[in-house]
Amino acid sequence: MFELIVAGFMFAALIFYAVTGDxxxxxxxxxxxxxxxxxxxxxDAIERAIGPIWEADHxxxxxxxxxxxxxxxxxxxxxxxxxxxxxxxxxxGIVLRGSAFIFRKYDIKSQEVKQGWSVLFGAASFFTPFIxxxxxxxxxxxxxxxxxxxxxxxxxxxxxxxFAFACGLFALGLFAFLAATYLTADPSTESDVxxxxxxxxxxxGAALVPIAFxxxxxxxxxxxxxxxxLTQWWAPLLVGTTLVFAIAALASLWLRRFALARIAAIxxxxxxxxxxxxxxxxxxxxxxITISNAAAPEITLRLLxxxxxxxxxxxxPSLFFLFRVFKGKES
Amino acid sequence: MPLIAGYAHCYVExxxxxxxxxxxxxRSQMGMSLAFHIVFAAIGIGLPVLMVISEALYLRTGRPVFxxxxxxxxxxxxxxxxxGAVSGTVLSFELGLLWPAFMEKSGAIxxxxxxxxxxxxxxxxxxxxxxxxxxxxxxxxxxxxxGVLVALSGILSGIFVVTANAWMNTPAGFKIVDxxxxxxxxxxxxxxxxxxxxxxxxxxxxxxxxxxxVAAIHAFFLLRDRRNVFHRNALGMALVxxxxxxxxxxxxxxxxxxxxxxxxxxxxxxxxxxYRTQTxxxxxxxxxxxxxxxxxRFALTIPHGLSLLVNRDPNSKVIGLDQFRPNDWPNxxxxxxxxxxxxxxxxxxxxxxxxxxxxxxxxxxxxxxxxILRTIVAAxxxxxxxxxxxxxxxxxxxQPWIIYGVMRTQEAVTPMQRxxxxxxxxxxxxxxxxxxxxxxxxxxxxKTDAPFSEVVTKNV
Numbered sequence: 001m002f003e004l005i006v007a008g009f010m011f012a013a014l015i016f017y018a019v020t021g022d023x024x025x026x027x028x029x030x031x032x033x034x035x036x037x038x039x040x041x042x043x044d045a046i047e048r049a050i051g052p053i054w055e056a057d058h059x060x061x062x063x064x065x066x067x068x069x070x071x072x073x074x075x076x077x078x079x080x081x082x083x084x085x086x087x088x089x090x091x092x093g094i095v096l097r098g099s100a101f102i103f104r105k106y107d108i109k110s111q112e113v114k115q116g117w118s119v120l121f122g123a124a125s126f127f128t129p130f131i132x133x134x135x136x137x138x139x140x141x142x143x144x145x146x147x148x149x150x151x152x153x154x155x156x157x158x159x160x161x162x163f164a165f166a167c168g169l170f171a172l173g174l175f176a177f178l179a180a181t182y183l184t185a186d187p188s189t190e191s192d193v194x195x196x197x198x199x200x201x202x203x204x205g206a207a208l209v210p211i212a213f214x215x216x217x218x219x220x221x222x223x224x225x226x227x228x229x230l231t232q233w234w235a236p237l238l239v240g241t242t243l244v245f246a247i248a249a250l251a252s253l254w255l256r257r258f259a260l261a262r263i264a265a266i267x268x269x270x271x272x273x274x275x276x277x278x279x280x281x282x283x284x285x286x287x288x289i290t291i292s293n294a295a296a297p298e299i300t301l302r303l304l305x306x307x308x309x310x311x312x313x314x315x316x317p318s319l320f321f322l323f324r325v326f327k328g329k330e331s
Numbered sequence: 332m333p334l335i336a337g338y339a340h341c342y343v344e345x346x347x348x349x350x351x352x353x354x355x356x357x358r359s360q361m362g363m364s365l366a367f368h369i370v371f372a373a374i375g376i377g378l379p380v381l382m383v384i385s386e387a388l389y390l391r392t393g394r395p396v397f398x399x400x401x402x403x404x405x406x407x408x409x410x411x412x413x414x415g416a417v418s419g420t421v422l423s424f425e426l427g428l429l430w431p432a433f434m435e436k437s438g439a440i441x442x443x444x445x446x447x448x449x450x451x452x453x454x455x456x457x458x459x460x461x462x463x464x465x466x467x468x469x470x471x472x473x474x475x476x477x478g479v480l481v482a483l484s485g486i487l488s489g490i491f492v493v494t495a496n497a498w499m500n501t502p503a504g505f506k507i508v509d510x511x512x513x514x515x516x517x518x519x520x521x522x523x524x525x526x527x528x529x530x531x532x533x534x535x536x537x538x539x540x541x542x543x544x545v546a547a548i549h550a551f552f553l554l555r556d557r558r559n560v561f562h563r564n565a566l567g568m569a570l571v572x573x574x575x576x577x578x579x580x581x582x583x584x585x586x587x588x589x590x591x592x593x594x595x596x597x598x599x600x601x602x603x604x605x606y607r608t609q610t611x612x613x614x615x616x617x618x619x620x621x622x623x624x625x626x627x628r629f630a631l632t633i634p635h636g637l638s639l640l641v642n643r644d645p646n647s648k649v650i651g652l653d654q655f656r657p658n659d660w661p662n663x664x665x666x667x668x669x670x671x672x673x674x675x676x677x678x679x680x681x682x683x684x685x686x687x688x689x690x691x692x693x694x695x696x697x698x699x700x701x702x703i704l705r706t707i708v709a710a711x712x713x714x715x716x717x718x719x720x721x722x723x724x725x726x727x728x729x730q731p732w733i734i735y736g737v738m739r740t741q742e743a744v745t746p747m748q749r750x751x752x753x754x755x756x757x758x759x760x761x762x763x764x765x766x767x768x769x770x771x772x773x774x775x776x777x778k779t780d781a782p783f784s785e786v787v788t789k790n791v
Contacts, residue, residue, distance in 0.1 A: 052464035055416050056456040059449065065423050066449045069434050070442020077435035080427030084747045091424055092756065095417045099764050102413035106406065107771050149435065155747060296439030297515050304446060311450035318457045325461060325468050 002301035006071040007291050009308045010064060015273050017060035019178065019266050022132070022171070024054040026179025028097060028125020029172070030200060031118065041193050043118065046179075047105065048188045052326045054101070056319065058094075070304055074149055075284040075294040081151040082144040082285075086135045086159050093128030096120055126172070133171025136276075137164035139285050140223040146288040163222025166215045173211050174269060177204040181249065181265040185258040187327065198253055201261070205250050225286045229279025238278070242271040354741055356750035357429045360757060362726070364422055367761045369722055370715060371415030375455070376489050376534065377541025377572070378408045379482035382462075384568055386475050400565050402466075404545075405478075406775065409463050414764060416456065421757070429750070433733050433743035436512060440505050441498045443517040448491035455484040486534060493533045497525035500725065501594045502734050524594050528587040529725070535580045536721065540714025542573025543680060547711025548776065550704045557699055567697040570707075573714070574684035581681055584674075585640070591728075592641045595735060596650040597659060598728035601666040603637050604630065605651040612637040612649035617671055620663045625653070627667075661730045669723035676717035683710050 027046045034042040050057075069076035080087060104117035138144065138158035145153040158164060180201035184194050219227040229235070245268040252261035282291045295301060382404045389397035423445075427434050458480040465474055498504075504520030505512050546569035553562040592599045600606070604615050606625035614637045618630025635645035642649070652660055683706060690698035698704070733740040 052460040055413060056460055058416060059453040059456050062420055062423055062452065063449045066442065066445045069427060069438040070446055073435045073438030076427050076438060077431035081431045081745055084428055084745065087424055087428060088753050091421045094420055095760060098413050098417035102410055103767060103771060106410050108774055299515055300439040300517055303443060303517050307446050315450060315453055318454060322457045322461055325465055
């Protein structure tokens, strides 16, 4: 029972990471793509928006990893072995994104140097969510095989597939859309720049439809178990609700109801990840590693559950305070 | 993409031809990542304490010099914390990327302190964001309290991580029956025998290293302009932190060494280059340990010194490396030399602390003599040298075990081949970041120093 509670916490952390940490990567994507007469103002808006929160947002990823290796050690070992290469690439992206962002902010050398950090920040922000999508997709392909606790499918299984790359592309589009939507609603964004991000959110939000379709098509061959899940009785219901949220987000953007658009976009991302998790359940790595066969002994899971509950009691008021101070209405 | 091609090429080419090399590269990558991260982790523990003290003084006295100081230290903290956050993420993944079998075995036992560390780190990141960007948005006392929470959670996350490391040295909280791990007790694992002395030693080390490094920077500027109140106050605060912690480290170091003698006698024997178990064991300083002849040449030898230090009895017995099979020995030379380097730095800093304390007491103020300031500048890096050397002692001294006495490091290594590639990439990235950081921090000081010094002198 405790393994399901802990898995639930991990799923929640994944959603929080996606709607906060990955959205910060989305901000970096728009930083790289900043164009037009207001490119500088766009970059400033992005920096103001993610500056105070990106480090806290990033910790969700660490929390996911820590829960994974405490509660499901064999799953962690297998993932880090089979997906050694994409995770290593992801780490390079994480290090360069974070360092370049903070260096750009505090470096007072020259405009050229700042420009250099800017490009590095943007490129790393582009790359990192893509490779995260690829890695997450690889877990569903069924090509990573673990027999007697050993990965027997080598270091290239799963992630070098059309399905995994479609997932990477989808993650890229999703977080770009999410970031652009947030930026329209951020209290510190000026109205000209707000218009720029409104258009960007509309474009990227619309682009998600064909990419989602691509993921679905490639899953038939590339992730049969997932495809099977997505054709279950509950799937149309979930896809339908997700579509409603997606349309609501785009409509709110169109009608300039930005606060509403932000909520709808968060709902959309949450539902997409819920769908993925339901189609994946109870497998952590398709097909061999499941929540129950990878679970740590009960005592570990029980103590971890207590720690997560106490941690959440400390964490959520703090996070609420952080976001209220920086994302609430300007006083 | 060339990277992936490189990987692919190597994968095809290598049919487990040089597994030993991969093992060495995996260890090098872990060691390099830790050596890089530990600097930022230590500053993340020490610098917030200074910020909080300085802001408290500002709130009490209202003098702008303390506000300026708080803001400047917090700017340094912002930059260094960000690098620490990302290099820490690298480590949490590398545990699995490089040592999957280790994590598979120990995750359930020792994941607990890592999870708690996750929350402590989360709190630190949240309140650091509030602290750095919230100057105008938060009432002064709330702002200060955010800083206090940053300092506390920084200390706490250090404690949790060191606890996990201590478990690798003195594993506890489980049983092995027929080669399988049973009876897991995560609490007992967390409270393992080495936890207390490692935590104490590392936390003090973070205060000392940060304190002396910060002191060195301000002593450097004070040397140029003795009337600068800004640097005088900064130096005073940094010295208070460093010079009160340093003498305590003497007690903590003694406690650590005697604990290691009990818990990991092979490590102690390597630290002291003691090949032969003997009564009245001498203390050897420096020299060249030689595993073949089991002697240490050219060492400064203090008869009965080691027995006296370890057991408080000059004629007591101390276990040497001869009690262990040679393939269970750590690298004696590196461990012994690193240990001596750490102690040397520590003794130098304690001596400096005493000198500073005496001068401060005599002159009723921050010491500003030319030679003592020059010494403080020169001693700036010693705290970090000691941390790096001490870390080498702990980790290399544990070898060849990843879980002392339970699992060998070689058994834990990833089956991934050509680890040289990520090792080289991360080394280059970290080198690049280090160089960029040095220039960046230098520019912060040089560009902002001149106007500040005038303003502050006028205001006070």
